[in-house]
Amino acid sequence: MRDYILKRVLVTIPALVIVSMMIFSLVRLFPGDTIVAMASESGSFGFTKDAENQIRAILGIDKPFLTQYFNWIGGLLTGDAGISLWTRQPVTHEIARTFPISLELAVFSSVVGIAVALPAGIIAALKRNTFPDLIARFVSLVGLSVPSFWIATMLLVFFSVQFRWIPPVIYQSFADSPGGNLLQFLFPSLLLGFGLSATTMRMTRSAMLEVLREDYVRTARAKGLTERVVIFRHALRNAFIPVVTIIGTQLAYLLGGTIIIEVIFGLPGLGRLTLEAVTHRDYTQIQANVMLIASITMFVNLVVDLSYGWLDPRIRYS
């Protein structure tokens, strides 16, 4: 197991280095006149040659490429990701403010998604081609196809008319108002959770179907185990690997901020911060956010991969 963990960690590091280089070069691809545009757009600098040089200095693009890169990486490792071009605060301030919101949304949505998907997927597989299976498959396909932002828009109107509920413009933190905070997360989490459950349910169903045909399930049944033990101990555990992958991917995606849902429901999370950074052309913030999101994704993938080893000993030793 130790070798397996070591191998996986060693594979992650180069990918992390590559992504940092990609993000870094991407920022350097901005044409020079964009910086002039930034100077005039951002207002806080005024449109002068000085302002332009100031931005170049903040970005550090007056130095050679490699020096810049290592400065940036060095900064990241010591928790200094640069200064936002828009707020002129350290970009980490904004991240610290928005990340917990995305985290809360991610956790709630995942819980909803798993709570819906696993039972539905297992039942659909066990009762294949019956009415419940068809319903589950149809609903999941609709869930895959109907864009969440459209549903969200429609639901908001429905809520505002039926319950006179509109998403508060001001975000309420859990410390300020636990009830208000939870209510603010309720609808977006349900919506995201149901959306995510479509993929997970389909994966659970097909993985279960695959496993239920295996010899060891037949053996388990033949030796007189109850159906519940067969399903939960023998089938489900083996069907879990692809399901865990999907759940991990989704969690990573959620942690990166679900931009549109955050925008629609007025949640100032990481996704919305990234969108705002893009509209403000706040390159230091974009750079930091994308790097953070990519690192989270890789970390989650690593954990998922390691969980394979735990779920299936064959993977550990191969």
Added chain:
Amino acid sequence: MNTAVATAPIAGARYKAISLVRRSLRFAKREPIGTAAGILIVLLLASAIFAPLIAEFDPTKTRVGRPFTGPGWDHWFGTDQVGRDVFSRVVHGGRVSLTVGIVSVLIGTTVGTIIGMLSGYFGGFVDIVLQRIIDAIMSIPTMVLALALISILEPGTDKLILTIAVVMTPSSARIVRGAVLAVKPNMYVEAAKALGAGSGRILIRHILPNIIAPILVIGSVQVGNAILLEASLSFLGLGPPPPNPSWGYMISQEGRDVLTTAPWIGVFPGVFLSLTVFGFNMLGDTIRDVLDPKLRGRIG
């Protein structure tokens, strides 16, 4: 086979046509949802191609009717706040969505296939480097990556296609690589090698035809995803610049604020968007069922 058709007598041709109809019917019976998806996509494609013929009005022309007219005979889907015909805008918006979706996936899947084939076939150092790059790109969520790319490119339909193509490339590369690895150990690859065929010939003549199934599946599902991504970006105002019709933009900027008083402005583009994505998802599912020999002929 082509020459057989060309030289076949007329009676044979007629027989062939009848058998085609029969085979289609049999297929429709076995794959009802897939057939429905196919018909749906053909209809959507037709309406996109013939948009100027189907849509009576210029989609960008204001005051072709009274603003906020509900759906009716003159304006099937009603009019919007500046009196543009919503049906014409939905049909022309479909043109944008389908073009962006299909062209970006064609580019993305082609590039992805080439990368995946090289990576899977040659293995070794090339494979390791390419896979780490793909890991890196895939660690950035599609929406975030698209946003970052769009922030450097100027807005415009061609930039949108380019962005979505880049976003779609890594996952197809990964799937193609997996398929190549599965096909590579087969005897016919060995045989081709033994006969002295070069790598290029083996890849194109022997490997590609055998991995076409997963490529088609990923391609059709990705068209759905690409259309969703295009709509999401338009929803955020990063799609084709207005007044060009685009489903995402119509839902967010034109329909959202008046959803209680004039719901048709935002509802119709949403319905068409959902149907389109649904169609491509179902098509992908059906292609998988039909082409996967493991599933073929299985009951149910």
